[in-house]
Amino acid sequence: MVQLTQKAKLVDRRQMSWLERIYLWNILKGMMITLSHLFKRKATINFPEQKRYFAPVFRGLHVLNRDEEGRERCTACGLCAVACPAEAITMEAAERLPGEEKLYREEKYAARYEINMLRCIFCGLCEDACPKDAIYLSQTFAPSNYSRKGFIYKKEDLLIPNPLTDPEDYKKALGDRPAKKINN
Amino acid sequence: MADEKKLFKVTIDNITVEVEPGTTILQAARKIGGDIVPPAMCYYTTLKDSGGKCRSCLVKVAQGSSADPRPMPKLVASCRTNVMDGMVVENITNPAVLEARDGVVEFLLINHPLDCPICDQAGECDLQDFSYNHGEAGTRFEFKKRLFELENLGPYIQLHMTRCIMCYRCTYVADQLTEQRLHGVLDRGDRSRISTYISKAIDNDFSGNMIDVCPVGALTDKTFRFKNRVWFTKPMDAHRECSKCNGKVHLWLRGEEVFRVTGRKDQWGEVHDWICNECRFEKKKVSDWVIEGPAKMNRHSVISANKYYNLKTPDDVLPEVMGGREPKLLMDIHSVSGVNDPDIDLSAIEGPATSKTFQKK
Numbered sequence: 116m117v118q119l120t121q122k123a124k125l126v127d128r129r130q131m132s133w134l135e136r137i138y139l140w141n142i143l144k145g146m147m148i149t150l151s152h153l154f155k156r157k158a159t160i161n162f163p164e165q166k167r168y169f170a171p172v173f174r175g176l177h178v179l180n181r182d183e184e185g186r187e188r189c190t191a192c193g194l195c196a197v198a199c200p201a202e203a204i205t206m207e208a209a210e211r212l213p214g215e216e217k218l219y220r221e222e223k224y225a226a227r228y229e230i231n232m233l234r235c236i237f238c239g240l241c242e243d244a245c246p247k248d249a250i251y252l253s254q255t256f257a258p259s260n261y262s263r264k265g266f267i268y269k270k271e272d273l274l275i276p277n278p279l280t281d282p283e284d285y286k287k288a289l290g291d292r293p294a295k296k297i298n299n
Numbered sequence: 300m301a302d303e304k305k306l307f308k309v310t311i312d313n314i315t316v317e318v319e320p321g322t323t324i325l326q327a328a329r330k331i332g333g334d335i336v337p338p339a340m341c342y343y344t345t346l347k348d349s350g351g352k353c354r355s356c357l358v359k360v361a362q363g364s365s366a367d368p369r370p371m372p373k374l375v376a377s378c379r380t381n382v383m384d385g386m387v388v389e390n391i392t393n394p395a396v397l398e399a400r401d402g403v404v405e406f407l408l409i410n411h412p413l414d415c416p417i418c419d420q421a422g423e424c425d426l427q428d429f430s431y432n433h434g435e436a437g438t439r440f441e442f443k444k445r446l447f448e449l450e451n452l453g454p455y456i457q458l459h460m461t462r463c464i465m466c467y468r469c470t471y472v473a474d475q476l477t478e479q480r481l482h483g484v485l486d487r488g489d490r491s492r493i494s495t496y497i498s499k500a501i502d503n504d505f506s507g508n509m510i511d512v513c514p515v516g517a518l519t520d521k522t523f524r525f526k527n528r529v530w531f532t533k534p535m536d537a538h539r540e541c542s543k544c545n546g547k548v549h550l551w552l553r554g555e556e557v558f559r560v561t562g563r564k565d566q567w568g569e570v571h572d573w574i575c576n577e578c579r580f581e582k583k584k585v586s587d588w589v590i591e592g593p594a595k596m597n598r599h600s601v602i603s604a605n606k607y608y609n610l611k612t613p614d615d616v617l618p619e620v621m622g623g624r625e626p627k628l629l630m631d632i633h634s635v636s637g638v639n640d641p642d643i644d645l646s647a648i649e650g651p652a653t654s655k656t657f658q659k660k
Contacts, residue, residue, distance in 0.1 A: 192416030193528035197604055205638040208525045210651035223417045223525050226657045227638045246416050267635040 169254035171292050174239040176257045177230055177268070178275050178288055180249050182220055185277040188249035191225035195241035195250055203234035204241060220247075225270065232257050232266040248295040253288065307384040311335055311358075312392045324377035324388055325356055329567060335390050336567075338400075338429050340407070340514045341466035342378035344569050349471050350378035353464060354403045355429060359396050362387035374399050397433070404434030410445050410489065411515070412461050420516030422529040422601045425568060426464065445489055452482070453500030454649065455507060455521055455580050460492050463517035469493060469509035476573055477503035493517065504543060507579040511562045511570045522580050523551075523559040524651040530601045532558050534594035539587055543575040549594050550585075556646040557583045566597070583646055 134140055160167060169175065180188050191208035209226035211219045218224075235257075242251045250273075260266055276284035306317040311328050312335040318327045326344075328336045337358055342350030350356075356378045360371040365385025374396060377388070390396055408430060415421040447460035465484070470493075473480040481503065482495040495501060501509075510518050532551040539546045551559040560579045562570035582588065596603045617626045633641060637657075645652055 190416045191525075192421070193531060194416070197528070197530055197601065202605070205636070207638050207645065207652065207657075208527075209653050209656065210525050212653050212655075215654065221414070221417055223651075226652060226654065229636055229638050263630050264635045267632075269637065 171254070171290070173254045174237045174242075174252040175255045176253050177235075177241070177273055178251055178253045179228065179270065179273040180251060180289075181275050181278060181285075183278060184217070185279040186216075186218060186220040187224055187274070188220050188247045189225045189228060190221045190223050190247055190249070191228070192246065194244040194246060198240045198244035199235075200238060200240065201234040201236050203231045203236075205229050205231075228270040228273065230268045230273065232268055233263065245295070246297060248297050251292065251295075254290045254292075305384075307382050307386070309382040309384075309386045309388065311388040312390050318382055320381075322382050323350075324358060324360075324375075324380050324382055324386075325350075327382050328377065328388075328390065337377045337390055338425070338432070339378055339567070340425050340429065340464065341468060343468050343471070343512055344567070345571055345573075346468060346471040346512065347475060349466075349468055351376050352466055353407065355400065355407070357396060357399050357403065359389040359393045360386060361389050361393075401434040404430045405439070407464050408434075408438070409440050410461070411464065412444055414462075418459075418462065418516035419519045419524060419529075420462075420513070423568075424516060425514035447492055450494060451500070452495065453502055455576065456501055456510060457519045457521040457524055458493065459517050459519070460494075462515045463493055464515055465491060466514055468512040468514070469518055472509045472512055473501075473503070473506065476505040476508060479503060481506075502576075504575050504577075505573055507576045508562065508570065508573045510579075511564070514568075520559055520561075520579075521650055522583070526645050526652065527553060527558050530604055533606065534596060534602065536563070536591040536594045537588040538591065539578065539582065539589060541575060541578055544578060545572050546574065546578055547572045548574055548578060548588075550588055550590065552585070553646075555585055556644065557585060557588070558646045563594070 182188055189206075191206050193206065196202075196204040196206060205227075206225045206229070207227040208223050211222050211224055237252065239252050245251075257266075257268075275288045278285040304319060307320055307322070308315060308317055309324070309327050310316075311324070311331060314331050314335065316327055316331050318330060325337055325339060325342060337356035339350070340353035340355045342356065354376060356376055357374040358377040359374055360380070362368045363371055363386060364383030366383075368385075377390075407426060411426065415424070415427060418424070421427060444461065450458055450460065452458045467484070470480065470483055473482060481499055481501045482493060484491050485494045486492055507520075510520050513519075529551065532553050535550045535552055537548055537550045539548075547563055549561045549563050550557050551561065560574070560582065562574045563572060564570055593606075593608060596606075618624065633639075643656060645656075648656060
């Protein structure tokens, strides 16, 4: 038979010798492998105390961004929702009233913005589609929850901390990702 | 037969077509169809005298006619140039035409704000399509774009003067469809603007059609403002008995809500059956209309994204299997989600939603 890969091995069906038949040699060989792992680096980490390194391109929990003045960037343009292959994003837009200029960057904003994390596949297409640098995927996981209801993430859950009132948390949430260049 | 009309033979991008005398190059190209049709931002078939303003339909006439085969010295606006017998026109086959078109895009975008994420026209905007097809991705313009004072044109029409490209289509609508024109172009040069005399509301019966003819988002429907994006709404052909117009429209539905009513646009984005303001702004219920079926949209338009035509929903076998009992709903999405709240009917409110709309009662 023609071998398609190098992985297939022919089974050796020869009669075993006396040394092989007492299996002691094979047991020792196996123990050596086990022992050698004692001196290797551990594959696990002590999770809550130690955190694993996430690459800057890691696609984790979504964050709705604010600008330097703490105004929400999202204008509810719907490009993330139309780009979303899982149809996880829904939103409702509203017009900014006079007096709300400090809250929202543009005259239109997302009054409601929800991501269904049960549907989300963390592909990052929403981040690619966003023309306002308003949504990005952070370097953290979406936390687990006891009920399905806890996975409908609303705007309050997704918004980044305000850089004016909470600059430390804002920096932490921003991570070490470079800001997207926006054209307007 | 004596009264047989002589047809003119015109060759556009090596495709020959026979058209009647008096046809423009643009109309001849549209008769052929396909990629060779020049884009048109200001020309509108159903509006008399429109065209010749935006320069986006520039073409090269390589041979004036069979009688006078000299080429025309400069690029000509195909929407205002009539064909001659034996004319040879180059559109996409001539690199000079494409380069000129890139320049036209750049000039149109000099003062046009890039606020497509906010603009309600995004997705069905002629300028958006035009600038995606031609020109550069970046900008060389380093100065401030022009700004205008906001002007209120009444409860139905929203004017964003910064987005206007001065195509004059809306003034032709006012001149040719309504009995009295209430708006026009004021001032000169780059300060020229669409305006009414001393902030008058535009309330002519067919004035809503200027929303449909506007190639950009300068004139938009105030009753639809910010309520939804066009690509999330489903266009449907519908009609109703109307004493003023023929009542043939596109309904833009989301679920059972009528978000917007527009005239029916053909494949060139032109409305042939004008509709009255009553049909456009006041009939926002499905029960007002007879729905004929989904409207045909361009396959490459974002409006046709995520739409499933000829969808066959399989029969729900669960009630049958469970002996007539409905399956138990494990989670009602409205108990968690605030979007699409059954208590808030966005299509029913008059203007755009604000923070007050979403406050809990």
